[in-house]
Amino acid sequence: MTIDIKKKMDSAVHVFLMIVAAVSILITFAIVWVLIADTVKFFSHEEGGGFPLSIIRFFTETEWTPTFLNKQIGIWPLVNGTFMIALISMLISVPLGLIVAVYLSEYASWKVRETVKPWLDFLEAVPTVVYGYFALLFITPLLQKILLNFGIEMQGMNALSPGIVIGIMILPFTASMVEDSLKGVPQDLREASYALGSSRLRTAFLVVIPAAKSGIISAYLLGFSRAIGETMVVAVAAGMYPQITANPLEPIQTITGYIVQVALGDLPYGSFEYLSIFAAGFALFVITLIFNSIAVYLKSKSMGY
């Protein structure tokens, strides 16, 4: 009798746990559904020109002004700003992350690693709005002073300083993933290289890194996608001026920055401005999804050992 009840309890718990675990799938569906539903509404809204026209305008116009009286809905200025920030941050994060990862995985003693790691964790835990403050009120004035010596003027809002700050901000994230893939390289390869008389430096760069190539690229793609989705640093320090430009010293706006700017105002539910942040968010979601998928694919390929 009691055994019977116990068994029933057990399977009831099993079903309960499965249902709770399935909630995460529901969340994913909810995200995709809400983004698509409101993006569809955005494209069929009369202020955007109705269904087929609005999509064409979305991809062909060169200005993004859904909140103005004269509504232009070309997504490219926002994409331009987003990618510029992400590229600048990768210029910092790729070399620095690789060096830090190689050092931690190939050189550092256990003691050094155990001291450094918690601080890197803390670097990752610092709220992003704090980094925004730092970019706006420390890095920007500093860069302005330095660049003025070369006769270059930089504006108070620009893409460069948030880009640099994001680059260092995502460093612990990318470096630890790169380190993991370096550690995944079998010890045999290293020892074979040492046996041939290679130094640690040669081994690291000519044997270990090439062997861990796809894992490293995958780590950087995830870092890139994180830089694309980063919000508060750019909302504080990059300005609110969506434009197509290649000059990192000018104010720009990213997709995330736009969403913050519009969300700060009081939005009537279902208005064109309200819907526009979902269209922008959907574009952001698709872009990050593409990078994440390539990263996951590369990572699955790197499991060859």
Place this chain on the structure above:
Amino acid sequence: MQIEEKKVGFDINYYIKKVKFSDKSFELFGLFCIFLVMTFLFAVCLDLLLDGLVRIKDKNFYLSFPSRFPQEAGILSAWVGTIYVMAGATFWAIVLGVPTGIYLEEYGGKGKIARIIEANISNLAAVPSIVYGLLALGIFVYRFGFGESILTAGLTLGILMLPVIVVSTRESIRRIPISIREAAYALGATRWETIFHHVLPYSIGGILTGLIIGISRAIGETAPLITIGALTFIAFLPTPIWESFFEMLKSPFTVLPIQMYNWVSRPQEEFHTNAAAAGFVLLVLAFLMNAIAFYIRFRVRRKYQW
């Protein structure tokens, strides 16, 4: 052939020295890069401390509401709001995350459902946080009608923390040796009894560590809360929980990072001082939580040696 040609001027000792030198230089360079990153972190902390020192020392800063006058403005509503919101987020993260972790590790195995859920969790972890804000705005705020409330904010941050909690739950459960489980089964315990009486108590340290790390990330999250329309100027406290639980859940709120963002985006420099002070409070919170997590991990590692 090449070797023979070189042989005339080739000094093996010199070559070894050169290789050793470049090896050593890279080691120093690596240390230097880490030092650079640490300097950055240190500069952030110091910058906020120096900029905000006047307000950090000021007791009234913690006890007054935001105000038009920078010298009178404080973070009372912000830190109270942060506590309420984080309590909600922690609740949802535990309720959703721990069972999911247990299911994936103990029941799911290599089954199809488990694999789908697993892939899904890692996808969720890579979604930008502001997209969670859009989810909350579109579904919780308007379609469910929860409004711009503590309930919505807690749910949103709880969902945001979910992947961290699931991963840490799984990792700490995985560390429990199979022999513990088999001993319990041998005594006639069901699977659930084994988990509840043996596996969970042993892995609680790891789960707790993950939870604290998750909270420390979520406490600084600003973007999703701005998206759901957290107000930046709140000169009152939420309805206290002891008066009415549901009124509390429905209260509008502000949190520390949003208050800081509001101050930093103003042109007046006096408000920047407040922003720096609020940022320093956030930094201290993040530091404390990471330190606690570090300590628990250290303790657990020493306590259970399988």
